Amino acid sequence: MKNTLKRLKEYAAFEWYSRISRIIIIFSLLNAIAVFENYWWQATFTSIYMALLLAGAVDVLLPGMRRRLRLPLQLLLVVVSTWLVVGASPSLTGSEEGLRKFGAMIWSMLVQFNPYIWFSLAMLATYLLFSAWTTSRVRLFGFIGANLLILTVADSFTPIWLWDNVAWVVLLGLIWLAAGHLHQFQRHHPGSWKELLHYPLQLFMPIAAVLALLMAAGLFMPSISPVLRDPYTIWKESKGEKVNVFLGEKGSDAGGVTLDTSSGYGRDDDQLGGGFNFDYSPVMTVASSHRSYWRGETKSFYTGSGWLELDEGTEPNNVNQLKKEQELSLPYDRKLADTIEVEQTVTMIRKDQYPVLFAAAPINRIHWINDPEANLSYRLTWAPDDQELRFPLQGRGRQPYPESYSVVSTVPVLDEAKLRSTHARLYSSNENDHYTQLPDNLPGEVKQLAEELTKTATNDYDRAKMLELYLRLNFVYTNEPDLGKLTGESDDFVAQFLFEIQEGYCDYFSTAMAVLARSVDLPTRWVKGFAPGALPALGVDAADRFDIDTFLQGEGTYTVRNSDAHSWVEIYFEGYGWVSFEPTAGFSFPYTIAGEDAAAPTPEVEEDTDEAVKAAAAEKTDVSYKGFYIVGISLLALLLAVSLIVRRQELKAAWLRFRFRSYTANERIVWETERLLRVCRRKGLKRSEHETLREAVQRFAQHRTDIHSELTQVLNDFERAKYSGAEATPEEAEQFVNKVKHVISLL
Structure with missing residues (x-):
């Protein structure tokens, strides 16, 4: 004690x-x-x-x-x-x-x-x-x-x-x-x-x-622009490239410097182009019964440089004062389309304001917002023409964006046979003209390319697929397109992408497909939102817990990040509705294919199932043995590591004995003294060239009175080993080593 x-x-x-x-x-x-x-x-x-x-x-x-x-x-x-x-x-x-x-x-x-x-x-x-x-x-x-x-x-x-x-x-x-x-x-x-x-x-x-x-x-201290530029900035600017300048709020403009943007959902789509940096910060989590794209807004007016929505908020079919579980109608017939219900619960991580609620398209009902037990207190607007569940960003009494919400969507099942049998035509000529609009100054070579690519197609669906496949296979995805390839011959965004840059990200691919599709009279609109995001790492702890059907349909909780912000296109097919197309290289729209979600037939059970049981048992035994071997090896490696750490002093002593096996006891004492002098020099106690060791130690002792006796003992043992001619014993050498360690610990 x-x-x-x-x-x-x-x-x-x-x-x-x-x-x-x-x-x-x-x-x-x-x-x-x-x-x-x-x-x-x-x-x-x-x-x-x-x-x-x-x-x-x-x-x-x-x-x-x-x-x-x-x-x-x-x-x-x-x-x-x-x-x-x-x-x-x-x-x-x-x-x-x-x-x-x-x-x-x-x-x-x-x-x-x-x-x-x-x-x-x-x-x-x-x-x-x-x-x-x-x-x-x-x-x-x-x-x-x-x-x-x-x-x-x-x-x-x-x-x-x-x-x-x-x-x-x-x-x-x-x-x-x-x-x-x-x-x-x-x-x-x-x-x-x-x-x-x-x-x-x-x-x-x-x-x-x-x-x-x-x-x-x-x-x-307030943030100010740097007075001197660092070499990296000078080098980048000498190549004609821009360097981000971050002052105050990250990403805000500073001193008129044009900044590269970061990936994320933005509202300004009238000037597309440039590059961006990936921002991997999470935006939301989506617990969904099916994997899907989380649709946001749609734009329909192409200006030659970007997209506008000219009549937002004035559509006659808009529905206000929505209630829980109220069915949200659509202005078109979907008699040819089979649908599935997709349940989604969205939990926002960031505090940003968005103009719409994100979900698989189209949304059919709202279960709840923020509180499953409360009535809807949010002033939402359902825009059936655009399939948008809009959230007010302006006006008096503006509400914060929901922290969480739950909706159900009725997603069409992709049936290519039915799509090939119908036409890409809207329910009214005015609407059809609206979604085939193109600027008057669109270069003629864009329309010629679209006609050349689709000349062998016999139906509208195959025309759309040919355009989609052409873009996916012939252009390169990059978040930093080389704008140095621009020749200045055309000011049109799509023409620059198709014939000059030939690389880019989703905005380039999706806008190009929308314009090409409109060039062959396919009613098309540009859509933006988020790609599905990522599921947690798949950890299956037992075979009986793994549901292959659930896995294939993509049920789970997805983490959606700013880097998942995405754009694609929708084309209208009569009797089917708006169908999504994914022209961006490296991306794949998570369609539900006809027949995939149909109820699986009950398999016939044969009376003799011994062989199947034996095969399953053998496979399970093999898995168990593999698991045991891996666990055993891991445990042995862990025990070995712990043993090495615990016994490191003994291992160090064994190494020193091996290292000094050819040294006499006197030589070991001299070597340890020199090591002590090196440590003293690092601690500020330097021995001058003209000093003997005794003179140096006496000077050290004047500065460090607390270790005077220890230094004197080391000095006496050193002089005895160095000059007396008497051979020290191994035990005396070990005692001297311990003395040196003690002095070093006191320095």
């Missing part, structure tokens, strides 16, 4: 700096990974946070724990916290027995852990690495500098605002340097340190005031 109290007292007296270092490392890493909060899955982010906080808590709160016990405890806490965050549970089919059953159980849990456990273990390893590495002021500067370099580069060349993160790293670095200075003062002048502790306010208040003043000045 006395020894424990003594150790705790020593820790409180001297190891406070170690605890502060651990805390600063934790906050620095938390500050760094906070950048990815809106880019990673929430479970990934939470498991990493928990792993880092628990590992740090063990170091800070259990200072007396031996290292060989501390690391296994940290590993255990990381695994348990990840398990709790992910909610993993063993899953068995019931046919396994004994050791195979245990292996299958562990395997099912590891599958559910993937990939979260690897992120957590990587963060634990990063924390332990930096905790062990930042033992000197030079390495401390290296850690802070690496943090600042990563954050400042990301802040300068991405749309992410990271200035606050940079400021916090600077503050943490200054606190760390101040703590290191005080720690060195305590070690070198323990008496003066004790005296200073009698006046804590006078000691710490100036430090806190200076740090607070610097932090406030950094955070609240």
Whole structure:
């Protein structure tokens, strides 16, 4: 008990700096990974946070724990916290027995852990690495500098605002340097340190005031344009390229500099073109019964440079004052089309305002908005001609965009045979003219190309598919089209894409198809919204939990990001309605094909099923064995790693014995003394060329009175080994090595 109290007292007296270092490392890493909060899955982010906080808590709160016990405890806490965050549970089919059953159980849990456990273990390893590495002021500067370099580069060349993160790293670095200075003062002048502790306010208040003043000045200084340009900007501008300048709000114009835009859903479509940077920040999640494009607005008037919607808000068929479960009508007949219902629950992540509610098209009913139990309080408008569920962005009493909503859509089933039997013609001649409009100055070569591509088609649907396939196969997708290819011969956006640039992103492809389709009298409109997004990583923990039908139809919760913002086209077919087409290379519209959603016939059951049962059992056994082998190898690798870490001191001692096997005891003492001098030089105790070792040690002792006796013992042992001619014993050499280690620990 006395020894424990003594150790705790020593820790409180001297190891406070170690605890502060651990805390600063934790906050620095938390500050760094906070950048990815809106880019990673929430479970990934939470498991990493928990792993880092628990590992740090063990170091800070259990200072007396031996290292060989501390690391296994940290590993255990990381695994348990990840398990709790992910909610993993063993899953068995019931046919396994004994050791195979245990292996299958562990395997099912590891599958559910993937990939979260690897992120957590990587963060634990990063924390332990930096905790062990930042033992000197030079390495401390290296850690802070690496943090600042990563954050400042990301802040300068991405749309992410990271200035606050940079400021916090600077503050943490200054606190760390101040703590290191005080720690060195305590070690070198323990008496003066004790005296200073009698006046804590006078000691710490100036430090806190200076740090607070610097932090406030950094955070609240106004943003200004840079006076000097960096080499990267000069190099990019010399090539005629633009460099993003971010001031104040990210992406806002600064000093008249034209900025590249970031991907996302925007309203200004009258001037298409240019390039953009991908923004992977999430916009919303969509829990849907089927995979789909999440449709937003449609535009129908092509100007030659972009799209306009001239009559928005004046359509006579618009319906206001909508109610829950009210069926939203359509102004056209869909007698030829079979439909399926797609249930969707949308949860917004960003706080942006949008002019429409996003969903698979067309929306049929609204279940609820924000609250499943409340009546609709939002002033929505159903525009059946455009199939838009509009949300007011202007006017008195403007409401915030819904945080969540649930709708059902009636999506047409794609039946190509029926589509080939009908015509692409609208229900009135005026409407048909509206959706075949083209500017008078459209280059004639665009119409000629459309006619040439479709001359062999015998029906309107095949004409549309030929145009779609031509664009998908002959043009390159890129978010940074080379505008240097423009010759200036044409001002038309589509003509420039088809005959000059021949590369681009969705706006280029979709607008080109809309214009080509209109050139052969197919009623077409331009649509924008979001591509489906991404499902979570597929983790199937047991065969009986996997529903192949659910997987194929795309049921799940999709994370939709700004990088998923997309545009495509719709063409009207008589008796069918508006049909989506996807001309963009690399994209595929998630159609429901006729026959895919039909009820599967009940298979005939044969009386003799022994062979099938045996085959299934053999396959399951093979999977179980594979899982057991993988689990076994993983556990052995983990145990080996833990053993190496726990026994690292013994391994280090064995390596030193091997290294110095040819040294005599005297040679080993001389080598260790030289090593001590190298450490002293790094600590500021330099030996001059004209000094003997005794003179240097005597001078060192005057500056460091606290280690005078230890230095004198080392000096005497060195002179005896170097000059006396008497051979030291191996035991004396080992004792000298321990003395040197002790002196180094006191420096």
